[in-house]
Amino acid sequence: MKDNFLIETRDVKKYYKDGTIKALDGVSLSIKQGEVIVIIGPSGSGKSTFLRSLNLLEVPTSGTIMLEGVDITDPKTDINLHRQKMGMVFQHFNLFPHMTILKNLTIAPMKLHKESREKAEKKAMELLERVGLADRAKAYPAQLSGGQKQRVAIVRALAMNPEVMLFDEPTSALDPEMVGEVLEVMKELAKNGMTMVVVTHEMGFAKEVADRVIFMDEGKIMETGTPEEIFDNPKNERTKAFLSKVL
């Protein structure tokens, strides 16, 4: 393992319909431990597909994805084991509606890490405390607001003690007044050294929190750099065009 890269992707391609649609067209990216990467780009640029391929929710057509030096695209790799190390937060929360908030947080640690109920619930309550939702532990997802649901979704992923957190447009389905509370939790996470890959349209968040910003279009990485480099001094024409529209 050179340079202690946590995740390394090499030439990842995802083709649909025998290659007529190229959702990902050769994406190579190395992510260091503790790094916060924000991926931006127009819709259809492949940024979500790339994020989802990192934990193999999308299986790449070709290319390799290494997590801690293990090639997870190899069919012999136990992907379920590696997914436990990668927490994921979705645009539409995807909380389990038939379980209480507490159960949402404890089911995976209890079933997959074989944690005792007491231990799992104790940790879950600490996590809920951190995002200010300890009093909603006995509630069901339907009783929560969007922002609350997304905060629960974040701690549900954290309950598995992941090495890296993947965020797929976590604030895109939220009412504007609820975006802030979710970003706050994410900033807190970044500050505590969590490795994060975030697909988002929140440019303010990217500027403030990202170590590296990646601009994607047409299934390729067009430009990569620090927030200052990308936002203040973009080199690629497409990046300029995109930023002029969103900023």
Add this chain to the structure above:
Amino acid sequence: MSDIFTLFSRLKTGIILWMSDIKDDFILNFIVQDRWKFIVSGLKNTLIITFFALILGVVLGIIVAIIRSSYDKTYGDMRKGLKKTLFAIINGICNVYLTVIRGTPVTVQLMIMYYIIFASSRNSLMVAIIAFGINSGAYVAEIVRSGIMSIDEGQFEAGRSLGFNYKSSMWYIIIPQAFKNVLPALANEFIVLLKETSVAGYVTIRDLTMGGNIIRAATYSAFMPLIAVAIIYLVMVMFFTWLVGLLERRLRKSER
């Protein structure tokens, strides 16, 4: 004035006569020679067939539903090999099962089971359980499959992203939600099953309907035994509907 009086008195006599007719009829059909026992033992058989056929149907139905929906969901992404071929064959078998069972009348299936497949068996009750269970399984399979398909793909992805394998995601996340969604349709299928067992008489089983028939054949009176049988079916269905209603309300707790 007197006209009305006569009318009333005639009506009264009529009712009294009718009532005593009913009473005689009742005694003839149920009390004499302990004929009520045909109803009771018939009811027992009906309940046995329904109960075990229901269990067989649900187990069979869930298995077939999971195979079929897994096939629809994952077959395209599977790597070529023996596993994929085997999966296609199993899915094909399930499709044949659904087509044949849903395409032929249950009475015919029951008779094929009794007179052809299990011709050497004398345990007609067992044959009926298998026939009705296999029949019900086909309908339950499609009901459960529609339930699985109705759950948002994101639920499945959330399960997988936490590290659950396909089976556990199904078991802990998809099936409980799917079950809640299809409970009314399942209840309906169980009601149909209960009533469908009334054709068990075709293979010499003395079920509830047959019990009524035996009494009717002995007493030559149709009204009492048939109405009694009908009322018993009705009461059982009403009781079951009430029970499912309770369950539905419990499961809906999480939507409040």
